[in-house]
Amino acid sequence: MGDPGSLVPRDRRGGRSWCLRRVGMDAEWLLLEDGNEVTLGRGLGVTYQLVSKICPLMISRNHCVLKQNTEGQWTIMDNKSLNGVWLNKVRLQPLEVYSIHKGDHIQLGVALENKENAEYEYEVTEEDWEKIHPYLSPTSDQLMEKNKGSRTKRKCSLDELEAPEAEGPSHLKSKMNRTSCEPGQPLKSHGKGEMASQPSEYLEPKLTSLEPSEHTTGPHVHLGPAKVLELQHEEQRASDPLVSQSRLELIKVTMSRILKLKTQMQEKQEAVLNEKKQTQKGDSKNIVQMEQELQDLQSQLWAEQAQQQARVEQLEKTFQEEQQYLQGLEKEQGEENLKQQLAQALQEHWALMEELNRSKKDFEAILQAKNRELEQTKEEKEKVQAQKEEVLSHMNDVLENELQCIICSEYFIEAVTLNCAHSFCSFCINEWMKRKVECPICRKDIKSKTPSLVLDNCISKMVDNLSSEVRERRIDLIKGRKAKRLL
Numbered sequence: 172m173g174d175p176g177s178l179v180p181r182d183r184r185g186g187r188s189w190c191l192r193r194v195g196m197d198a199e200w201l202l203l204e205d206g207n208e209v210t211l212g213r214g215l216g217v218t219y220q221l222v223s224k225i226c227p228l229m230i231s232r233n234h235c236v237l238k239q240n241t242e243g244q245w246t247i248m249d250n251k252s253l254n255g256v257w258l259n260k261v262r263l264q265p266l267e268v269y270s271i272h273k274g275d276h277i278q279l280g281v282a283l284e285n286k287e288n289a290e291y292e293y294e295v296t297e298e299d300w301e302k303i304h305p306y307l308s309p310t311s312d313q314l315m316e317k318n319k320g321s322r323t324k325r326k327c328s329l330d331e332l333e334a335p336e337a338e339g340p341s342h343l344k345s346k347m348n349r350t351s352c353e354p355g356q357p358l359k360s361h362g363k364g365e366m367a368s369q370p371s372e373y374l375e376p377k378l379t380s381l382e383p384s385e386h387t388t389g390p391h392v393h394l395g396p397a398k399v400l401e402l403q404h405e406e407q408r409a410s411d412p413l414v415s416q417s418r419l420e421l422i423k424v425t426m427s428r429i430l431k432l433k434t435q436m437q438e439k440q441e442a443v444l445n446e447k448k449q450t451q452k453g454d455s456k457n458i459v460q461m462e463q464e465l466q467d468l469q470s471q472l473w474a475e476q477a478q479q480q481a482r483v484e485q486l487e488k489t490f491q492e493e494q495q496y497l498q499g500l501e502k503e504q505g506e507e508n509l510k511q512q513l514a515q516a517l518q519e520h521w522a523l524m525e526e527l528n529r530s531k532k533d534f535e536a537i538l539q540a541k542n543r544e545l546e547q548t549k550e551e552k553e554k555v556q557a558q559k560e561e562v563l564s565h566m567n568d569v570l571e572n573e574l575q576c577i578i579c580s581e582y583f584i585e586a587v588t589l590n591c592a593h594s595f596c597s598f599c600i601n602e603w604m605k606r607k608v609e610c611p612i613c614r615k616d617i618k619s620k621t622p623s624l625v626l627d628n629c630i631s632k633m634v635d636n637l638s639s640e641v642r643e644r645r646i647d648l649i650k651g652r653k654a655k656r657l658l
Contacts, residue, residue: 188300191293199308203245208238220311225290226533229254229280245271254280271295281540425479432472439465566633574630584649586626590619598652
């Protein structure tokens, strides 16, 4: 994952920070940075990209969102994920915000078959920065910047290396513009007069001492006619790719020395100007000597540029010949290339089929986990329904045994309690007292009747939870008794 400390802003170093510590791992912890929204998922636009190694589709593209509310409290929201977000073993409702606290357990997705825990489980914690930063996971943006930097290829052309003050033939620069450095061998400049070192196998013995030493004042050694003829014979072997490669390297080495000579010439010119300023009417021997050195450097530079131009022209000719030869080979190898492309297409097809099969297995595993979850939910609902039916049955027994009038065998309607503590419907006891003034149960004389509002309210609330038939029959009885009482 890289060095986490180097990927975190400097102002985060120090103090205490909130993070999601991955359960059972000392790595891939997720930093909750104050004031920033943190998104988790397997997509590209999230803060932390979570790609499951066991089941790639377990984590949704934008699985969940963590952010602070107005009071600074961290919250979590399930962003309509396929397999859900679990806070302390309880699944969250989609698009609803829940507060999280230190020590809370967060689970993304469900556990697969034969696994006790899910792949991504975290614990909310707040620790000192020095303690947590070695274990932090880099964000998606930091990983993209790091990968982009490692893939960048530097390319430079020879005309970029030539200084604007270069002198020589007027058409040399146009020739050099056509030749560029190989991607794997860039020329690097570290400062004025300092050039990058080149591989020693590309340098010839007579070319390694072109740079003048500090004590040398005379003209420098340059290539003779014999060496030029030898190089021309070597350049005639244009059919060999290795020879062309070595020539390119030789051109780059020569260009580096040309730049060195230009730099030295510029320094010498500045030194002559400074010497002229300092020595106005005095001894001019130093000035004459420095001007001679400057002329030597300039003549050597022109010689190097002329040789370089000849090499570039010969190399262009070689490239044209090789290009024609490669075009002929391409025509001959056209059928073979088509066969290779067909074979590659078949391999890609089979690879795609294998990927689809793996995705199918992943879907089946997720469906099995969902089925188990549905079965558990169904069993819980059945248990709740059974308990409810048992309570209703018990309530019916209580109504039938304790809250029924012994005269009409119906639930009490406007219940009254006698002096002997037995209860009856008001209508029923009044009708009974027309024949006998004694309790129908204990046969004691009736001396008083007291309305029982508690029984009436209790029976009314219990009847409301019974079937519609019972409620309708009770309403009919009440209406009928009121009608009889009015007669």
